[in-house]
Amino acid sequence: MNxxxxxxxxxxxxxxxxxxxxxxxDTNANNKLHVVKDGVDAMNFLYKKEEFSDAPRPDIILLDLNLPRKDGREVLKEVKENEELKSIPIVILTTSSANEDIIKTYNxxxxxxxxxxxxxxxxxxxxNAIEDFWLNIVRLP
Structure with a gap:
């Protein structure tokens, strides 16, 4: 069993x-999706603060950039600078197609x-492609 x-x-x-x-x-019963609406809640989830004290460590993060309270760019930077969190893969999923955003997020x-x-x-x-690649093909840490 997976x-x-x-x-x-x-x-x-x-x-x-x-x-x-x-x-x-619909596609995989072994996925558990946890949804937060802004960057502050994302960091609280990752640090298990406030109402997220029992939150599991995510295997992957799907991150929008344009978020209220704390922008997705800040979340990405904070996660990747944290020794305990930086190995979590982050897929940016956003409406922005700005070259500056693409370069900054990869940096x-x-x-x-x-x-x-x-x-x-x-x-x-x-x-479906994200799910297939990240959840079926890639081995996550």
Whole structure:
């Protein structure tokens, strides 16, 4: 029996979060998706603070960049500078296609940068591709 793969989704758009949740739920029962809506809650989840005191360590983080309270760029930098957290793979999943964002996130050790497609079917394909690659092909730490 496979272990559960804990996925932390940091996404402030409820429609995108719900769609990702549905796709992952439909395809693999061994995934446990944890959703937070901003960068402050993401860091609280990772540091097991406040209401996240029982949070599991995520096996992978899907991170939006444009978040309230604490921006995804700050979350990425903080996670990758932390000795205990830096080995967690981070996939940037954002609407930004700005070259500056792409360069900065890779310089801060993001594992992949994906611009969210506007088209619904393409969005589903992207989520399925992320799941297939990161949860079925790659061996996570």
């Amino acid at each position: 272990n559960v793969t804990n996925i932390l989704l940091v996404e402030d758009n409820p429609a995108d979060a719900r769609l990702i949740e549905e796709v992952l739920k 801060n050790h993001a594992n992949y940068y994906i611009t969210k497609p506007v088209d619904f079917d393409q969005f589903l394909k992207v989520i």
